[in-house]
Amino acid sequence: SQQGEEDPQALSIQEGENATMNCSYKTSINNLQWYRQNSGRGLVHLILIRSNEREKHSGRLRVTLDTSKKSSSLLITASRAADTASYFCAPSGAGSYQLTFGKGTKLSVIP
């Protein structure tokens, strides 16, 4: 399994603004998942994008994937204070049976 690297490590924005965080990985993947972790809680699965997809939407979330650059981005539009959390990406290659996680991006949305 491989670990994604999230960037930036921390991000602070005002409520209503958009938040963009990025993920880079090293080897080819079958899919990439994004997770959210609120303080003191377990990770929550947000969205999965497959290697043959370039963009995917879920509510206020938009995920893009560029396999040529081995990178993905997560955009949260019209952010809310409740979006304050850490966000992790998890790339997965063929035959992967486990996910490993990086340090994540810590997002703070200021009311």
Next chain:
Amino acid sequence: DAGVIQSPRHEVTEMGQEVTLRCKPISGHNSLFWYRQTMMRGLELLIYFNNNVPIDDSGMPEDRFSAKMPNASFSTLKIQPSEPRDSAVYFCASSPRTGVGGIYGYTFGSGTRLTVV
């Protein structure tokens, strides 16, 4: 479904004592994972079970750590003897299929915060 259930939520123990953490995965999920999270090291995968069988325990830090899954609805992570550096939040996660969980990914429990003094 109540989700992945972990107990206890908090555990404070003295160095040298045995600690047992418990996990009940979501019914029907056949993969179970134990992770440990600290500020310094982030999230570390400790062990992975598939259909109750340990598949990969290469992340278990030392022989002091052991994990079991006697049936599809219960798993334990035991530390004996515990040390202060074991202090961390321990998460259990399950997924409905072998591998990385398909479009639904992993479902995590709320974790057990372990403090060893």
